[in-house]
Amino acid sequence: MSYHVFVVLHLIKKFQGDRSIYGIYHLLRGKKSSQTIQDSVLFSAQAFFNSLENLSRENWSHLIRSCCSKHLLQEIKKDHFTLTDKGSDTYLMLSKSYSIPAGLELTDWIDIETPFWKKLKMIIQSLSHMVHHKRYYYPVTRQDDIQQWTKNFYRYLKVNRYQISKQLQKEIKTALSTCSDLESGILVYQLSGFQVNGMTIEQLAMLTHSSLFETSFLFKSSVRQLLNQIASKPNKYPILAKIADLDRSASAVSLTQSARKTLKLINRGLTLDQIASIRRLTQNTIEDHVIEIAFQDPSFPIDSFIDENSYQHIQRIIGSLTTKRLSVIKDACGQDISYFMIRLVLAKERI
Amino acid sequence: MLETILKEKFGYSSFRQGQKEIIDSIIHRRDVFAVLPTGSGKSICYLLPGYVMEGLVIIVTPLLSLMEDQCEQLRAHGEKRVKALNSFLTYQEKERILGQLRDLKYLFISPEMLQNKKLLNQLTKIKIALFVVDEAHCISEWGHEFRTDYLKLASIRHTLGTAPCLALTATANDHVKRDIIKQLDMEQCDQYIYPIDRKNISIVVKKCETIDEKIEEAISIIKTVHLPGILYCGSRDWTEQLTSIIQIRTNYRVAYYHGGMTTEDRILIQRQFIDGELDLIVCTNAFGMGINKSNVRLVMHFHYPKHINSYVQEIGRAGRDGKQSLAVLLYCPLDDQIPKHLIDQSYPDDDVLARIFSRIKYENVKLHSDQLLVIMQEEGASETAAQFLHYQLRQFANKDLDIEKVQKMIKSTIQERKQHKWRELNEMKRWIETKRCRREAYLELYNEQVIEKREPCCDHCGLNWDIFRKGKREKRSFDKMDTWEERLQKLLNNN
Known part of the structure; x- marks a missing residue:
């Protein structure tokens, strides 16, 4: 339990009440929305993006409530929390025994970590059965695209299964070399194969006498280290690199699909009004897309949305304030400046 | 000969109670109604004929998870000519399966999916060996209010030709049995009813x-x-x-x-x-x-x-x-x-119902629109309650009825269903006592x-x-x- 408390305090401290606990929740679940992606950078919390994929809303709010009842948190407005003095003390104390695994910070390939892991599990399961001369097995995932991908994978490789299997084993062992034994164990013990059933994260947490959060973090840390190794020396890991498919994923600036459509229309010279009515979306949504694009693509021109003076004005105000809360910035900027303009500056400046 | 197939394809050396008789009837192109206790190997009754009879075996199954499980189990036994068709597949996935029908041996399908005109059209072009309704008690249990597509199975089966029909269930009392046989239009069927008692x-x-x-x-x-x-x-x-x-x-x-x-x-x-x-x-x-x-x-x-x-x-x-x-x-x-809580949660309560209907009225929402599901949950209906109500409302779409009248009718349906559930619950409690x-x-x-x-x-x-x-x-x-x-x-x- 106390690792959970440590994580809650760590995150609440980071966000200083500037985002609601559900904003943080979306971050932990890895929600692919402009707001969440931007927040993660704004508050230097990328490491936590997608770190607890299966966290349930109930569990999260339950955890927050229980920290509140221990007077570690205070609610400054609905769903927004900061640490109490007791909370800060507790955090300092917990930091002596707990930490966030370093590998979590390796966020370059965060968009593909989940598909990579699913593909890896499928490949290992099928290879394991192949080398044991079993053609049929009960697949670990029912996701049709992953199953289909696995079939194509073998068609592409055309090398004998024993060789692939041996090579893959070697690659995984080498690529995990930066991980601790615990991290490697948590990763490997989730894999299934011939006469071996993988374990769930929860079972592994129990087995290692640690909390669910810590085990999930250690797992993500190991996957991220693995991907990092692969990306740094793809030639050394031909099979893993093929599974990760880094080239394809790098070429696409990671925009949400909807934002991509909006970008196309902007490039064709339409105004935000026009785009909203064509796409039957609200102006707000289209503005969200613009923010997302500005954030993801530094070369995206924003002069048609904000004039130079206003930009500098907002920039100054932000510099003079310690908070990133929009309403506070807005009050300081005055009537003529819209929320949209402020968010645009924040996105552009990547603060 | 049947024993050889049993051994070869499924790894069993002998039939269990009822299996052989049922399979024999099917191979002789008879309609069959069968009650086999849980765990008696019901699926063998329709899987094995697939290896003897020419054509596709269609298995109507109520639950998505069940369908996928059956599929994966068959594949794990080495049978690859098997697919599951349900409304959760993407358009492309459905199209892909439609294109492969001719090469399949077993098709698991939901009753709702069987209403698809395009699919039916494709199915009439190929030979059907056997039409199976698994967990057939669902016809009686859900068909009348919840999943009325179950009631259309007889006509679909006749559209598809003269393949025999097998209705299977583990638990059916007399009332349910008669209902199933009537709904599937198989009055002349062979009946195999085995005791549900499990002595061990x-x-x-x-x-x-x-x-x-x-x-x-x-x-x-x-x-x-x-x-x-x-x-x-x-x-x-x-x-x-x-x-x-x-x-x-x-x-x-x-x-x-x-x-x-x-x-x-x-x-x-x-x-x-x-x-x-x-x-x-x-x-x-x-x-x-x-x-x-x-x-x-x-x-x-x-x-x-x-x-x-x-x-x-x-x-x-x-x-x-x-x-x-x-x-x-x-x-x-x-x-x-x-x-008690579970039953209450399956239906919208009076307040929620009233709020939903007033929104339908003032926002002029069409009764078959999917937007309704969102409205219902916004007004506090649970997911199951929303699905129930959504289905009920669709029955009234395009019928040009006064919305207040619809509300009244739905209210009384809810009453009836709840009472039915309460009766079942009391039966359970009486047994405990x-x-x-x-x-x-x-x-x-x-x-x-x-x-x-x-x-x-x-x-x-x-x-x-x-x-x-x-x-x-x-x-x-x-x-x-x-x-x-x-x-x-x-x-x-x-x-």
Whole structure:
């Protein structure tokens, strides 16, 4: 339990009440929305993006409530929390025994970590059965695209299964070399194969006498280290690199699909009004897309949305304030400046 | 010859009760209605004819998860000509399957999907060997209000030609049987009805005063009797809580299973249980359908189900290998809250209903629009309640009825359905309270009698716990763990 408390305090401290606990929740679940992606950078919390994929809303709010009842948190407005003095003390104390695994910070390939892991599990399961001369097995995932991908994978490789299997084993062992034994164990013990059933994260947490959060973090840390190794020396890991498919994923600036459509229309010279009515979306949504694009693509021109003076004005105000809360910035900027303009500056400046 | 196929394709050396007769009828192109108890190998009855008869075997199945399970199991046996068609597939996936129909041997499908004109058109072009309705009691249970597509199966079957029809279920009383036969238009069918009584399962109900007492009772039973076992609970929360309590108090390998877990975690836990890596699985009723494990020794209910049918199905997962097994239901007065809550939650209450209808009226929402589902949940209807209401409302779309009249009619449907559920619940409760032989009492509900009494029967007939007691304590704990390198080696090396 106390690792959970440590994580809650760590995150609440980071966000200083500037985002609601559900904003943080979306971050932990890895929600692919402009707001969440931007927040993660704004508050230097990328490491936590997608770190607890299966966290349930109930569990999260339950955890927050229980920290509140221990007077570690205070609610400054609905769903927004900061640490109490007791909370800060507790955090300092917990930091002596707990930490966030370093590998979590390796966020370059965060968009593909989940598909990579699913593909890896499928490949290992099928290879394991192949080398044991079993053609049929009960697949670990029912996701049709992953199953289909696995079939194509073998068609592409055309090398004998024993060789692939041996090579893959070697690659995984080498690529995990930066991980601790615990991290490697948590990763490997989730894999299934011939006469071996993988374990769930929860079972592994129990087995290692640690909390669910810590085990999930250690797992993500190991996957991220693995991907990092692969990306740094793809030639050394031909099979893993093929599974990760880094080239394809790098070429696409990671925009949400909807934002991509909006970008196309902007490039064709339409105004935000026009785009909203064509796409039957609200102006707000289209503005969200613009923010997302500005954030993801530094070369995206924003002069048609904000004039130079206003930009500098907002920039100054932000510099003079310690908070990133929009309403506070807005009050300081005055009537003529819209929320949209402020968010645009924040996105552009990547603060 | 049938035995050869049985051995070759499914690995069994002999037929079980009923299978051969049913298959024989089907091969002779007769319609068949069959009640086979759970765990008697129902699926063999339609899978095996697939290897004898020319053409496609269509299997209508009510549940998505069941459909996928059956599919994967067949594939795991090496049969690749099998697909599942349901409305959850993407357009491309459906198209892909439509293009492959000719090459398939088995097609699992939901009754809703069978309404698809394009699919029907494709199906009329190929030869159909057999039309199967699995879990046929759903026709009667859900068809009338909930899934009316079930009522159209007869006409679809006739559209597809003259293939024989097989209706299969594990539990059907006389009323349900007649309903199924009528709805599938198979009055001349051969009927095979086998007793649902499972003699090798002893039945026990234990009353407790408090929840704590119930937990103690559960733990002491788990510690003394043979496992593996299944422990059914009324909610997801309880499965998790009980699992951690049992983990602390015993050294058994325990895991929970419920619909709130990811599919991947559910597959892992299910495989671990089937492969004997778990001693006890603590679950909601989401666990069980389509699970094939023959040596389950204990089925325990921590909360009682809403319906005696579910109870019979669930205890039927014990002792499929024919060996002596035990079913224990634990009961304490507070338990009555759970099913009451579940029933209430399945339907929108009066306030919610009124709010939804006023929005329909003022926002002028079309009754068949999908937007309704959003509105309903915004107004506080649970997911099941919203689905129920959505379906009911669609029945009135395009009928140009006064909206207030619709509201009244739906209100009375809800009343009826609730009363029906209450009657079922009371039946379950009366069974728990009975002073008679438990086996006789539940069989009576299916117009069956105990033919020969076998010891040990039930707590009211008297039973000696020693039979179930483990010999010398089987010491259980997690195996000594391999290092991760060894584990990887095990997976990828064959030496």
